[in-house]
Amino acid sequence: MSNEKTPKTIKRFNKGFIVAHWVNAIAFFTLYISALPMYTEFFDWLYVVFGGPAGARLVHRIAAVAFMLPLFIMIIFDFKGFKNWMKNIFSWKKHDLMFFPQFLREFFGLKAKVPKQDFFNAGEKINSWLMIVTTLMLISSGLVMWFPAFFPSAVLWWAYPIHNIGLGLAVAVAVGHIYMSLVTARPSMRGITKGDVTEEYAKDHHGRWYDELQEEKQQRKQA
Amino acid sequence: MADYIKFVDVTKCDGCRACMVACKNWNDLPAQPEEFTGSIQSHNTLTANTWNVITYDEQVTANGNFEWLFRHKSCHHCGEAFCEKACPETAISHTKFGSVVVDADKCVGCGYCVNNCQFGVIQLATYVDDKGKEYRKAQKCDLCTGRLEEGLRPACVTSCHTNCLVYDEKEKVLAEAEKRLAKIKERFPNANIYNPPGIKGTTTVYLLADKPTVYGLPEDPKVALSQIVWKDYAQPLGKMMLGATTMAVIGAAISTAINKGKGEHEGGQDHE
Numbered sequence: 001m002s003n004e005k006t007p008k009t010i011k012r013f014n015k016g017f018i019v020a021h022w023v024n025a026i027a028f029f030t031l032y033i034s035a036l037p038m039y040t041e042f043f044d045w046l047y048v049v050f051g052g053p054a055g056a057r058l059v060h061r062i063a064a065v066a067f068m069l070p071l072f073i074m075i076i077f078d079f080k081g082f083k084n085w086m087k088n089i090f091s092w093k094k095h096d097l098m099f100f101p102q103f104l105r106e107f108f109g110l111k112a113k114v115p116k117q118d119f120f121n122a123g124e125k126i127n128s129w130l131m132i133v134t135t136l137m138l139i140s141s142g143l144v145m146w147f148p149a150f151f152p153s154a155v156l157w158w159a160y161p162i163h164n165i166g167l168g169l170a171v172a173v174a175v176g177h178i179y180m181s182l183v184t185a186r187p188s189m190r191g192i193t194k195g196d197v198t199e200e201y202a203k204d205h206h207g208r209w210y211d212e213l214q215e216e217k218q219q220r221k222q223a
Numbered sequence: 224m225a226d227y228i229k230f231v232d233v234t235k236c237d238g239c240r241a242c243m244v245a246c247k248n249w250n251d252l253p254a255q256p257e258e259f260t261g262s263i264q265s266h267n268t269l270t271a272n273t274w275n276v277i278t279y280d281e282q283v284t285a286n287g288n289f290e291w292l293f294r295h296k297s298c299h300h301c302g303e304a305f306c307e308k309a310c311p312e313t314a315i316s317h318t319k320f321g322s323v324v325v326d327a328d329k330c331v332g333c334g335y336c337v338n339n340c341q342f343g344v345i346q347l348a349t350y351v352d353d354k355g356k357e358y359r360k361a362q363k364c365d366l367c368t369g370r371l372e373e374g375l376r377p378a379c380v381t382s383c384h385t386n387c388l389v390y391d392e393k394e395k396v397l398a399e400a401e402k403r404l405a406k407i408k409e410r411f412p413n414a415n416i417y418n419p420p421g422i423k424g425t426t427t428v429y430l431l432a433d434k435p436t437v438y439g440l441p442e443d444p445k446v447a448l449s450q451i452v453w454k455d456y457a458q459p460l461g462k463m464m465l466g467a468t469t470m471a472v473i474g475a476a477i478s479t480a481i482n483k484g485k486g487e488h489e490g491g492q493d494h495e
């Protein structure tokens with residue numbers, strides 16, 4: 001925090017993190033759309049959009065490569081942010097567990113008192129985990145399906161159901177995540193687009209992070 | 224209609240390859256010359272345009288002699304067909320003849336079936352359309368279903384001069400197969416009838432002169448656990464999950480609206 005006066009907004013994400021997030025989002029969406037006509041006849045018209053099944057396959061493979069990049073983008077361009085994310089999602093304390101019952105009340109429009117949260121709140125932590133697990137499922141099984149010649153048949157046969165299950169879970173996670181960001185925590189969108197959030201939002205939604213920042217500032221002043 | 228099957232008694236095969244020619248001929252499949260690889264077997268294995276191959280396996284007999292093991296290799300027409308289960312487009316189906324056929328109009332050439340057939344039968348053919356674009360279709364032996372519909376026997380069967388290939392009523396054929404098996408046991412102690420129960424039998428049944436593995440066939444093929452997980456659990460569950468997610472989102476939106484509405488009457492400040 002270079003600004004010594006109380007700033008109106010607080011830096012939340014670096015460019016690296018933001019780019020990684022959106023590459024992931026766009027790649028996922030493209031993968032989903034290019035695979036959709038295979039799952040139900042209802043979406044067969046999408047084949048036409050892609051110029052036939054072969055076109056859809058090509059798009060799917062290009063997007064697949066993009067889908068594998070975010071981890072590297074994050075590590076190379078925003079290692080600090082990556083470390084912070086990792087540290088956060090491995091830390092589970094009482095305030096994290098208390099988050100869920102309160103959050104459910106809030107989700108359905110009831111009065112709720114959500115305990116102060118970390119940089120990533122418990123919901124975001126769960127979302128991160130589900131996303132990591134489903135991404136690993138999709139990438140590993142996808143690679144096997146892409147290069148079947150390199151794998152024994154038993155592995156190959158498992159790749160298909162794993163890709164399928166990974167997809168189902170990933171879509172549920174994505175829908176939940178998008179819904180959350182659009183409806184219940186709109187100001188957070190600014191964090192993952194512009195990189196900063198209002199102080200008020202930080203205080204309300206990520207109290208423990210906000211406190212940490214204040215403490216740091218305090219210490220710096222004293223020093 | 225009584226059930227009919229195609230029966231292959233490999234011990235009667237003399238390796239003449241007439242069935243290979245008949246199949247190409249009837250199904251209008253282009254010839255596929257292959258490099259000579261040191262084997263007298265004509266083609267390495269089945270391809271999208273070669274629906275049957277006589278495989279030649281060299282073997283040393285118990286008394287030190289050498290002999291060929293021939294096998295008319297083509298689609299087994301599995302009772303529980305992996306290719307059919309794997310197809311995301313439902314392009315593969317069973318006919319009333321018990322044959323497993325590919326609907327070329329529905330096939331998108333994804334190759335799921337190719338990777339899931341335990342017998343390495345079904346393969347992709349590449350075509351080029353009028354605009355020069357490439358596309359792929361899965362192809363394999365269809366048991367000459369078109370001929371069966373006309374009351375004819377499969378082309379390969381009619382071409383067979385040793386009676387190695389027959390097409391007849393299932394009960395009758397299987398009974399004769401048992402008799403034949405008893406007869407050849409002395410010469411081929413490992414002989415067996417290959418009609419795997421783990422995949423609910425097949426419509427092309429073999430009498431093999433040796434263990435299935437000698438011919439590169441799985442000893443006891445079963446519907447793979449991965450297939451069961453995929454078809455019976457993952458897919459319905461996936462649909463349910465999508466449904467549940469949608470319902471949760473809609474439910475939340477409605478109940479939020481209702482509760483917010485109440486809040487406003489109580490003098491609420493929360494408008495967004």
Ligand code: SF4
Pocket residue numbers: 297298299300301304305306307323339340341342343344345363
């Ligand atoms: S042998 Fe292979 S291609 Fe033929 S029906 Fe069985 S699974 Fe399908």
Ligand code: SF4
Pocket residue numbers: 309310311312313314315325329330331332333334335336337360361
């Ligand atoms: S290649 Fe064709 S027949 Fe085979 S699984 Fe894909 S759509 Fe089905």
Ligand code: SF4
Pocket residue numbers: 245246247249250274275297363364365366367377378379380
């Ligand atoms: S049944 Fe017909 S398609 Fe199948 S191998 Fe014989 S001739 Fe070919």
